[in-house]
Each structure stands twice: as structure tokens, then as C-alpha cells.
Amino acid sequence: MIKKLSSYKKGQPLIKNAYMSYALFGLFLALMPLFGYLGIIKSSYVTIIASVIYYSIAALGLNVLLGWTGLISLGTAGFMGLAAYISAYITYNMHLPFEIALVTAVVVSTLLGVLVGYISLRIEGIYLAIATLAVAEILRKTFEVFDPFTGGASGKPISYPTLFFFYKYSRADLKIFETLLYLILVLFLIAVMILVHNLMKGQVGRALNALRGSEAAAQAMGINLLKYRLFAFGFASATASLAGVLYVHYNRYTNPDRWLLALSLNLVAAIIIGGVRNIYGTILGVFIVVATKDMVLAQIPYFANNPNFALMFNGILIILIILYYPYGLIRIGADLKKLVVKIKEKF
């Protein structure tokens, strides 16, 4: 009996190689449009899953900052919006290819993020949250009033960009472009997952863990606080801006109301619900926060009639998880397995 338990504890995962699991996960996501086409899932679900993908990209970077480094940012929406507007302007108004817009938007917002990271050396905790919130609100207000660049409060509609430097959008290609952009989303998500995996399992991840766990020990072990805080903020804003760029081109529209504090808070909630310092947990969390409202709760008549009550669902979930399940819902699988083993041994 004891032997059985101990052999289970070693926990042979279904897929041993982490990269293999990411690739399979990516393949699974990439098949969604096909499932939609074949009628296995509602085709509107593909759009919802796409939103889970770009918000997951932002949330993964935020998890590096919040989960691994232990610093809070409520500015994610601001950085996403900034990159979205920059990219929209470059492709739609300046008629430059998507790739150039992507690089420019990510670089500009990341530099701004690094600047905020510099502030984080002076202020901490709730004050840092307020400072990042202020940055995001300033950005949002700018989107509203800076008409020629952003289209003001009524928003900025754009068309699909030129892809791979030559592939121009025409009306006949609508379906192809939609699917192509979806696949690009999947590719970027998998790339960010692998990037976070690689960085967090090695020296950089340990350094960030040390910053969170004990600043004194980190410094005594030669970890440069400034360097790693800037890295964490830079990484979080880079992924947020990448997500913003993907958002605006997939939806072909943005307005200032898309980049509210609620979005930043939802991403923080997603990390807490799904799993702090866990890659799949982050995505599960985003799925719960972003998609359950439309895919699950909307099926229940009560929630369908009162969509705002869906927010309550998230709130209750956060409270329950912080109180009783601090490592997030991603642990549920492993814990259930343990339970099954326990029950089996009793009989």
C-alpha cells in the first residue's frame, strides 16, 4: 500500500517533455477554427478562444511580475492599449506591414514599462499598484483626447494589415485572414509559454523568486535588484503590448473603453484563480475569467438575463481560492488524482 502511494508521488506526467506538451497544446488550439467549421463547436467560440489567447499572453507576462517577482501592476490594460493604438496607426494610417508595427509597438511600450519599473525601486506594495494604475489611466485619457492618432472616444476601426510584408487584405480573403491571424495568435502564445518556461526554470527565475522571497538574501547572493526588477517590468509590458497588438488586428477595432482598470484587475484575478507561477494555470485562469461568462454562464437563463451577475461569479471564486486553494485551480487535477488513489486504497 505504502509502495503504491510513493510510486504515485513521483508523478509521471502524461507527457514528459514540457516542450512537447506546449506543442500539442498549440496544435489543439490551432484546430479550433476547423472544429468551428465542422460544427463541433459553435463558430462564435473561436472568437472567444482567440480572446483567451491574447489575454493569456498578457497574463503570462503579468504572472512573471506578480507571481515570480512579487510586484504588482495594475497598468496592464494601459500598456496593451498603447501598443494597440501604435500598431493600428502604423498599419492603417501609415500603410506599413504588420511586422514593423508589431516591433515598434512592443518596443515603445516596453520602454515605458521599464521606466515604471524604475519607479518600483522607490515605492512598493499598494503604492506601486496606485502608481501603475495612474500610468494606465493617463494612457487611457490620452487615447480619448488624442483624436488624430486614436480616433477619440468613438474608437478606431482598422482593416486587416499586410502580412509577411506582401500579403495584402482584400474582401475575398476575409475568412483566410481571420484564420491566419488566429494561427498567428496561437503561435505567439506558444512562443511566450516556452519563453516563460525557459526563463523561469533557470537562473533568471530563481533570481526573481529570490527577489520575492527575501530581498536581503537576494542582494547578499549578488542579485542586482534594479536589473531584475527592470527585467520583470519590461517582460510584463512586452507581453502586454504584444497582446495589445494582436488584439487590435484580430478585432480590427479599438476604443478607449477596452482599456479600463477592469481589464487589468481581471488579468490579476485570472492569475490568482488559475495558479500563481504556473503557465497552464495562467491560461486556465484567463479562460475562467474571460470565457466562462460567454460559454458557460450565458447558457444559464438567470445569468443570460443578468450579465452583470457573472462578475459576482469571478468575485466569489477569487475569495474562495485565496482562502482555501492558494495555488490555484490548476492544482485541482493533481489533487483529485490523489483523492482517487486514497479512496481506492481504502477499499
Add this chain to the structure above:
Amino acid sequence: MDELQNKTVLSIQDLSISFGGIKAVDHLSFDVDEGEIFGLIGPNGAGKTTVFNCITQFYKPNHGSIRFKSKQGKTIELTTHKVHEVIGYGLVRTFQNVELIKELSILDNVLIGGHIDFKTSFIGQAFNTKKSKAEEALYRQEAIEILTFLGIADRKDWLVYGQPYGILKKIELARSLMCKPKLIILDEPAAGLNDLETLDFAKVIRQIRQRYNCSILLVEHDMRLVMDVCDRICAINFGKFLAVGTPGQIQKSPTVQAAYLGTENPA
């Protein structure tokens, strides 16, 4: 700046630091020799930990010099360096209240001690290059060797969270050994340990000196441990120097006795 004499590894001269009106360390001077186990003792509030924090640059002293012979063989004025640069010269410390990362495994905690030895860039690590993998494997092996030496390799993959205090102290020690130090500063290594663990720790301290060929500077309240392992001891009180010498000399020193036990006829 004068080069340090051939045997001295750390030389503190005229060190002073005050917090507001309180002089925590007051014109203190002492030297630590290479390969020596050196104890710093004093009653509660004497300023021992403050001295340590000054040496490791957590505090910047108001006055005085702290020279150190680095593992690169150069004499270095520590006060001109930042706190995270100190370890690069082969000077490493542990903490009075163990400072470990609870959510990481023991092995990962030890690997944090090897942080400065990693040469792969962020980019190299992001792409998990061959060089990055080789480096990780190399230091992982080294960390396991240190854990084996300290006798806790069997639990290397366990989380630090929930480990007993004696093990935590050993993990911190293992972490400090990762950088191949020239001088290890131990802040109350036996605090919170039972008699048996303390005896074991004394043995470990001697073994470390032998194996790593380094000096050890320690603050400790457990007088049995101090008298047992230290080659020389410096006693301080209220930040001021009292006496320096072998354990026997310190025990007999009237000024030290007065500081610890009080005098019959207070002046």
C-alpha cells in the same frame, strides 16, 4: 589604500556607524587572518550584527575602512562597493533569521548562491541554448555535492517550506558555499539549534574551513560553540572594542568579564 599584509583577509579599521544619536559601532578595529575561524562576541545590543551589515554593505558606515583580500587576489575597499557586488569578491554571509525562499526546493535555494557564476545572458536562457543547459547542469551537480557534504542531499527536491530549523541553517550554509567563498560570515549559526545540532554544526564549521580553505567570521551567543571552534575572538560592548585574543585569553580578560557579568564596584 594600503595592500593587506600577506596573512590578513579582512581588516576593519576605525569603523563607526550611528543611527540617530545611537552609536551602534564606535571606532572598532580588528583583523581576520586567512584560514582562521574568528568569533565576534558581545552582550545583546553590542552591535555585532551591525558590524556584519557594515562589512557586507547592507549598511554604509559613517566612518572607517573595511579592506578585504578578494579571491582574485586584490585588496578591495568594501565600502566603495554596492551590496550585491560583495559576493563577487568571495565574501558571503548567512542571516540571523534564516532568509530562504520557502516556495522553492532545497536544491534551487542552494543554486541561488551560484547566481553570479552564471554567464549565460537572458537571451541565451530564453532560447535554452546548449551553453545554458551545460551551465545549469554543472552548477546543479556542484550544489548536489555541497548538499552531500552537509548530509542533506537526500532531501534536495523537497520544498524549504516546513523543513526543521537545523536543516534550514544548513541550506543557508550550502547556499553560501556555492560561490567558493574566501570568507564566510555567519550570523548566529547556532541560534535555535538544540545541543546535538550545535555540536554537529561546530564540526561542520571546521570541515568547511578545511575543505574550502576559507576563513570564517561568526557572531554567536552560544559560548560553548564560540570557545570550542574559534581560533581568535573579538569582544565588543556598546559598539566599542573590548579585547581580542584566543578563547583562553578572552575568558580571563577582566574587561570582558565586566561587560558580561558586571563589576563589583561600579565606577
